[in-house]
Amino acid sequence: MSENTKDQNTISRRDMLKTSAALAAAPMFFTKGAYAKDFTNNPGNSSTVTLGFNVPQTGAYADEGADELRAFKLAVKHLNGEGDGGMMNTMKPMNLTGNGILGKKVTYVTGDTQTKSDAARASAKRMIEKDNVIMFSGGSSSGVAIAVQSLAQEAGVIFMAGLTHSNDTTGKDKRRYGFRHFFNAKMTGSALGPVLKEEMGTNRNAYHLTSDYTWGWTQEESIRETTEGLGWNTTAAVKTPVGAGDFSQFITPILNSGADTLILNHYGKDMINSLTQSVQFGLRDKLVNGKQFEIIVPLYSRLMAQGAGKNLQGILGTTNWDWQLKDEGSKAFVKSFGTEYGFPPSMAAHTCYVQTLLYANACENAGTFYPPEVIRQLEGFKFDGMGNGATEYRAEDHQCFKDVLVVRGKQNPSTQFDLLDIVKEVPRAQVEYDASIFGGNLGPYKV
């Protein structure tokens, strides 16, 4: 019980009684009649254990979703001892044996989030209530990630977030049952700041176009904090609907705004469209106040670079991971993903693959699937050999801390996948922040 209370010294006998009474009175969720279980979807004596992969298969983030699903399937293969093992050869410390999880063969179910909170929750509920998943993962939209993460907490099933970059996921909306390996907008800002200063100076007027939902809002906030810290001025910040398709009505006002830098807080197909249209409007050829007009895309991936083509050349941004990294873990993952599917993985695929292995490993460490124990294993877990150098799952907010890559769209790509130049590997120390700045409350271990 004591984990529930922020300040353990103030817990009185009375508080204790009250909380216990309330919890005892709260009816059990998702339990089926007389078959009371010690925890939700306990695999018990079954010889298999089911994981749920809930990814966008339709909508603006469908490309990412498809790649995430590939990575999940690959991770399941490796966990079951099939294929070449990928990062299971490089991860350390590691207790995985290639014999499933805790000796149970891993199976999986899939679902389509449609990049909509409603659909994602319906799909996650199906996985929990019908398919009895012990853990579910996936994402690509922070709105969805936050919505299903709170469901995970209610249901008592661990959610290993896939691609979600909003500060809120491990900030004000963090949950005990939600974990994020991916980096966030705050870290993007900290990593990008020094590079922006070096390349664009300290005297610029920035114009933001922002996806109108949690991720866009927090990214805009974090990037503004960084750029304004450099001395830049923010001319305007305009919110655009997700999946707008046509951004010309938002781009025209930029031409006469006096801004000399455009910051696109867009992702997926939205970013491809808005960037392409910005270039078509001639923004990049403009000179404003004697300065070359610049576009910045704080978060982008190789998949989006493929979609945006030439337009992305020379544009700065950050990524969580890139397949061209030369460490052992990355090489092993790229090799086995490449052998399986014939092309290199995206950063969305990487984070989903890593999350699956991390969960499996935590179960092995805990020796049980019982979520509170698994959660305690993941909290504060330090590991290496998974592509980002030494990494730590911070216990206070379930956010992973690791190096962040600042990248630039390559000028002369040699292949259709060789699209990004790594400008800088920003060390972990530079992107760390205090866990308490975003508020939020993880909630109880036991639900």
Place this chain on the structure above:
Amino acid sequence: MKIEKKRSDLFIMAIFTIVILSMPVWLSPLGANYPDLLQKFAIFGIFAIGYNILFGLTGYLSFGHAIFIGVGSYTAVWSFKLLSMNVLPAIVFGTLFAGIIAALVGYVSLRRSGIYFSILTLAFAQMFYNLAYSVLTPLTNGETGLTIAAGDPRVLDRLFSDVATGGGLPSTELFGISMSGYSGFYFTAVLLILAFFISLKIFNSPFGLKLKAIKSNQHRMKYTGYNTRPYLVTAFIISGMFAGLAGSLMAVTDPLAGAERMQWTASGEVVLMTILGGVGTLYGPLLGVAIIKYLENIFSAVNEATLHGFFSFLPQWLNDTMVVVVSPFVGEGWHLTLGLMFMIVVIFLPGGVTEGFQKIKNRFTKNKEQEKLKQGGE
């Protein structure tokens, strides 16, 4: 005659009640027996029944009913935030507020009929969607969706009990009964049965008869001295309130409201459900709901691995071919299946699946009659 009618009403209600309440039993073999989907069946059932009162009886095709779903949801979540986690205020306010909005939308839209009415409702739907999505963000929390938070006031709850904090978010309840899981389904099912009963009464009432008269020939009705608009507006408000009830129930089973519920595609979905099941019939819309929700939730989750398992009794090469042939129709391709089904129904059974059942029934009874005739002849 009248007594017979009453008895048959009672009979229909009894059968309906049994069928609905035993859903967890007979849906098990279909893989659809889990609380979330059962709740969806019941909730969308209410929505479709209400929609059928407007579209089925008067023939007015509204493309804006998702508005009332959304209004019901947002109202319910606000009731959870401000008043109490008890679901009663939430559904009462949700239904009433949706009724008020329906009166406004209906009053304006029903000045026109036919395609113009449809377009007006569509315009309203888009307007309300945009309001929820961006303009009214403080009320609706935009794209992220409105959720409950631990720090919400919840005046009534705090008035009557010392609310325990620290146990995470509170959950919706009806005097202590949790509204998720199977208890949530039974709650929605009881409301569905009530809704069905009301709809049955309306179908058989003089009011219902007037609505049917509007559908068959509004001009003639006007010439005989009836002012049709009050009837239409009433039907519109009733169906709007049904939708509001459904919307608030969505929030009851899952305390979250998002703008996507109000998108015009959501309005289109209920049109599909009604047409697929059978417009203007009592239980047709419910069949439509069952088919569409089943496809959406079960078919969309089928992937290649499941298919391989399903066809595993076949030899390997045939198994592989079958998987290749079938896979475009499942998983993310479930829309394709739905589209094909819809086309087949509209082309061959314009009266929906209900007409199909009727045809089968007629064939059997005809055979019997013919047999009787034969026997009589001998």
